[in-house]
Amino acid sequence: MSEARKFGASVPLARLVAEAFLIIISILLAFSLDAWWGARQEAAEEQDILGRLRAEVEANLAELSERRDAHEKVRRAAEALLALTGPTAPQDVSEDSVGRLIWDATAAWSYDPADGVIVSLIGSGRLGIIQDDSLRTELAGWPALVSDMQEDEEAAWRVVDSRITPFLDRHLAWRTLADLSADSAGSYGPGRSEFPNEVVALLQNREFENLIAGKLDAEESILSFSQQLVQSLERTLRLIDQQLRSDS
Numbered sequence: 001m002s003e004a005r006k007f008g009a010s011v012p013l014a015r016l017v018a019e020a021f022l023i024i025i026s027i028l029l030a031f032s033l034d035a036w037w038g039a040r041q042e043a044a045e046e047q048d049i050l051g052r053l054r055a056e057v058e059a060n061l062a063e064l065s066e067r068r069d070a071h072e073k074v075r076r077a078a079e080a081l082l083a084l085t086g087p088t089a090p091q092d093v094s095e096d097s098v099g100r101l102i103w104d105a106t107a108a109w110s111y112d113p114a115d116g117v118i119v120s121l122i123g124s125g126r127l128g129i130i131q132d133d134s135l136r137t138e139l140a141g142w143p144a145l146v147s148d149m150q151e152d153e154e155a156a157w158r159v160v161d162s163r164i165t166p167f168l169d170r171h172l173a174w175r176t177l178a179d180l181s182a183d184s185a186g187s188y189g190p191g192r193s194e195f196p197n198e199v200v201a202l203l204q205n206r207e208f209e210n211l212i213a214g215k216l217d218a219e220e221s222i223l224s225f226s227q228q229l230v231q232s233l234e235r236t237l238r239l240i241d242q243q244l245r246s247d248s
Contacts, residue, residue: 046129047244052117053139054240060113061233067111068226071219077104078216082209089203098199102172105212106164108157111149111226118142135239138232145232149225156218164211171202 081101084093118139121127130136168174173193202208 046131049117049121049129050240050244054237054244056114056117057233057237057240060115061230061237063113064111064226064229064233067109068223068230070107070109071222071226073104074107074109075216075219075223077101078212078219081105081203081212082216085203085205085209085212087204089200091200093199093203095199098203102168105215106160106168108153108160110153110157111146111229113146115142115146130243132239132243135236135243138236138239142232142236145225145229149222149229152218152222152225156215156222159211159214159218164215167207167211171198171205171208 077100081098084090084098084101121130122140122143127136127140130139173195175193
């Protein structure tokens, strides 16, 4: 009789153990499914971010190409002016050609990238959603590279605004210079000034030479930083494409 009771008491215990085991298995399975679903959602979000990043990088490359061309035009104009300066400046130099060179050499440009996706990732602390370490490194370093170039562009603008422009105010008739900036001289604008331009005297002025040399240095520094930006964007684009291919 006592053995029967003992056997009967063991049945509920075995059932409880089995039920507890099933509960544990269910919990673990739920955690696994939740982790699997979370990983899928994160992978889908990464794909979406990579797609938007790719579009942003391509837009920045196109914009940067235009800005580099503009800065290169400024650099070439500054070099051409410096080739004409000095005590033996040519007496028969064309006023129109020098005026256009001055106009081009004193232009100031700025690069304003589309970086909403990158800045949002960094600012929100979600850069870690990007799985590739090299891509994360490129994205994290982008704002600093842009800042370096923009600082040089601001420095170039200050050279023009605080030094070159006041000097030219004393030596050039701006009406004539503005007229020469037209696609075809005299097609629009205020028209030429009746004051003499005194181009030869300007080219023989040491201060003018120093100012243009300073602008040239600034432009070369900008072009150097812009090349670093191009290389970073091209690396980023390659890494994005690699990641998109590996995830597909």
